[in-house]
Structures are given as structure tokens and as C-alpha cells.
Amino acid sequence: MEQHEIRRPLLGMTLAELETVAAEAGLRKFAAKQIARRLYVNRARSIDEMTELPKASREWLSEHYCVGLQAPIKASRSADGTVKYLFATRGEDFDFLTSGKGGRDVEAVYIPDRDRATLCVSSQAGCKMGCKFCMTGRQGFHGDLTAAGIINQIFAIPESSTLTNLVFMGMGEPMDNIDEVLKALEVLTAPWGLAWSPKRITVSSIGKLDSLRRLLDETKVHVAISVHSPFPAERESLMPIEKAFPVTRVMEFLRDYDFAHQRRLSAEYIMWGGVNDDMCHADALGRLLRGLDCRVNLIRFHAIPGFEHQTASTAVMERFRDRLNELGVTATIRASRGEDIEAACGMLSGESAGETH
Numbered sequence: 001m002e003q004h005e006i007r008r009p010l011l012g013m014t015l016a017e018l019e020t021v022a023a024e025a026g027l028r029k030f031a032a033k034q035i036a037r038r039l040y041v042n043r044a045r046s047i048d049e050m051t052e053l054p055k056a057s058r059e060w061l062s063e064h065y066c067v068g069l070q071a072p073i074k075a076s077r078s079a080d081g082t083v084k085y086l087f088a089t090r091g092e093d094f095d096f097l098t099s100g101k102g103g104r105d106v107e108a109v110y111i112p113d114r115d116r117a118t119l120c121v122s123s124q125a126g127c128k129m130g131c132k133f134c135m136t137g138r139q140g141f142h143g144d145l146t147a148a149g150i151i152n153q154i155f156a157i158p159e160s161s162t163l164t165n166l167v168f169m170g171m172g173e174p175m176d177n178i179d180e181v182l183k184a185l186e187v188l189t190a191p192w193g194l195a196w197s198p199k200r201i202t203v204s205s206i207g208k209l210d211s212l213r214r215l216l217d218e219t220k221v222h223v224a225i226s227v228h229s230p231f232p233a234e235r236e237s238l239m240p241i242e243k244a245f246p247v248t249r250v251m252e253f254l255r256d257y258d259f260a261h262q263r264r265l266s267a268e269y270i271m272w273g274g275v276n277d278d279m280c281h282a283d284a285l286g287r288l289l290r291g292l293d294c295r296v297n298l299i300r301f302h303a304i305p306g307f308e309h310q311t312a313s314t315a316v317m318e319r320f321r322d323r324l325n326e327l328g329v330t331a332t333i334r335a336s337r338g339e340d341i342e343a344a345c346g347m348l349s350g351e352s353a354g355e356t357h
């Protein structure tokens with residue numbers, strides 16, 4: 001019986017990868033630019049649309065490759081206009097995972113806000129980092145997304161062409177899947193790709209320093225570091241990564257880094273009532289960030305089952321913000337969006353989806 005061949009998605013491929021594909025198809029090198037243009041500028045849905053390629057090459061390509069665009073399998077709409085999309089990671093034709101056992105899908109969240117339209121994307125199915133307060137961390141690791149799986153979240157939603165900003169704040173730790181995240185960022189910002197300004201993109205990380213160095217060296221995107229406590233023991237009790245990569249070391253590294261590219265650095269700080277919301281934390285956070293041009297985003301905690309602490313009150317968050325501002329650290333309180341559909345920061349679970357669809 002004839003074996004069904006898995007076709008590889010072209011979506012998410014860099015120009016260098018497309019040059020290899022072109023060579024395999026017997027095409028000249030410049031055909032890779034034509035394929036990139038069709039994929040990323042014209043947003044072709046099939047290889048047949050790449051009419052500048054000879055018919056025989058298109059046929060060969062269609063046998064071994066596909067565009068790889070895959071619509072979300074579910075959309076949930078919040079009262080505030082936020083939309084949460086669920087994407088399958090495993091398919092009949094191709095997978096959006098490079099590694100991992102699968103069994104979980106991923107979510108992306110579309111957040112319209114006046115003249116902005118932000119998409120919050122996932123970089124992994126689940127997460128290995130085990131932060132105690134995060135629903136994604138709670139479910140463990142199920143797989144690394146390919147660059148195709150990351151770019152597909154941006155391309156396959158109905159609001160795709162209206163997007164103004166992108167944040168890597170969905171499921172997973174982007175620095176734990178750095179190769180695929182860098183590939184996706186190259187596609188998004190390269191002139192042969194989507195040609196987005198890197199200033200429209202923010203990558204959030206808990207500070208996995210080894211890969212963070214690469215992100216800073218190889219891209220110009222904005223960076224957000226999840227801090228949540230300035231005190232090592234307390235941070236470690238919430239975020240096991242503190243043991244391997246203490247946040248003081250992350251900040252020292254960032255202090256020494258040359259930020260000449262005008263990229264923005266920010267610190268994320270979830271606030272729990274009676275845990276990390278007093279003035280002694282604000283002062284220590286101010287000290288931790290001393291000498292850094294880093295703004296602080298104060299985040300309400302979005303309750304998840306089994307985590308004992310509650311969010312700090314708005315009044316306490318405002319006092320904390322004012323104290324940081326007095327210390328010369330710009331701080332703002334981030335509005336929570338999509339909490340009613342479990343789309344807010346840290347609430348994404350990807351739902352249990354079984355092995356196939």
C-alpha cells in the first residue's frame with residue numbers, strides 16, 4: 001500500500017530555507033524570493049498560486065510541501081472584544097510541533113484597543129518552567145512550536161491584516177524554544193518577509209539567560225522580563241527558574257548590554273495581596289532595576305485553581321505604582337483583558353485535545 005507522505009509547511013521558512021527548497025525543486029536561487037513574496041506578502045493559500053514558477057516545479061513542490069496555513073479550530077469571544085483562538089498542533093498532513101509528546105493545542109489572543117490591535121502568541125504547547133501561578137505551567141510541557149506554528153497564529157486569524165503589535169506572552173517560554181522563535185522573528189521583520197518594524201514586537205521571558213543573549217544579539221525586538229519578586233527566596237518559591245538564572249544576574253547582564261537600538265526593556269510584576277505588594281518590595285524592585293532604562297508593568301493576578309494567593313487590590317497597586325514612580329522607575333498598571341473567556345495572561349491552557357484531530 002502506498003504510504004501517505006507528510007508534506008512540510010513552507011510557512012515560517014526563512015529565505016535561506018526557501019533557497020534550499022528551491023534547489024530541491026530544481027529552481028534557481030532567486031525563485032526563493034518569489035516564493036517568499038507569494039507566502040508572506042501575497043499570503044498565498046496554495047502552491048498553485050505561485051504562477052511565476054514553472055508548472056512542473058509547482059507540481060513537484062505540491063507533492064512534497066504545502067503552504068501550511070491552518071485555520072483555528074475554535075474561537076471564544078470576550079465581552080471586552082478580546083478573542084481567544086485555539087489552534088491544533090497535530091494534523092493529518094503536518095505537525096506544528098518540533099518536539100514533545102503533543103496532546104495539547106495552543107492558543108493565541110487577539111486584543112483590540114482603540115487604534116491598536118495586538119496578538120498575543122504562543123511559542124510552546126504547555127511549558128517546562130513550572131511557575132506556580134500560571135495555568136500553562138501547571139499543565140507541563142507538551143511540545144515546541146515550529147516557526148510555522150507561530151506564524152500560522154498570526155496568518156490564520158480573520159483580523160490578521162489589521163494587527164499592529166505582537167507579544168510573545170501566550171503559552172510557553174520563548175527562550176526555551178529559541179531557534180524557532182528566532183526564525184519566526186526573522187520572517188516577521190525581514191524585508192523579504194512581513195517587513196514589520198521590530199518595535200511592534202515584544203518577547204516576554206522569565207530570564208533564561210543563555211537564550212536571552214541570542215535574542216538580544218540576533219534581533220531588535222522589545223524585551224519584557226517576568227520578575228514578580230525582587231527577593232531571591234520568594235521568587236524561587238514562585239518561579240523555579242530563579243535557581244538556575246537568578247533575576248539579579250539577569251538584570252546585571254541587561255545593565256551591561258548595549259541598548260543602542262532603542263529597544264524597550266520592561267519588567268512584568270504580578271501583584272498578590274499580602275505577598276509582594278508592600279513598600280519594601282517596591283523599594284527592592286527599584287534597587288534591582290537601578291541603572292536600567294526599564295519600565296515596570298504591574299499585572300493583576302488572574303486566579304487559577306489551586307494557587308493560594310489572591311490579586312492585590314487596585315488601591316494597593318496604585319500606591320505601589322506611585323512609589324516606583326517616586327523612585328524614578330516608570331510604572332503602569334496593565335489592564336486585564338479577556339478574563340471572562342480565560343484569555344488573560346497566564347490563563348491559557350490549550351485545552352486537552354487528544355493526540356489527533
Ligand SMILES: C[S@@+](CC[C@H](N)C(=O)[O-])C[C@H]1O[C@@H](n2cnc3c(N)ncnc32)[C@H](O)[C@@H]1O
Nearest residue numbers: 134169172173204205206226268301302345346
Ligand atoms: C504566560 S507568560 C508567557 C511568556 C513567558 N513565559 C513569561 O513568563 O514571561 C506571559 C506573562 O503572563 C504572566 N502570568 C502567568 N500567569 C499569570 C496569572 N495567573 N495572572 C497574571 N499573569 C500571569 C507571566 O508571569 C508573564 O509575565
Ligand code: SF4
Nearest residue numbers: 127129131134137172
Ligand atoms: S509564566 Fe511563562 S515561563 Fe512561567 S510557566 Fe507560565 S508560560 Fe511558562
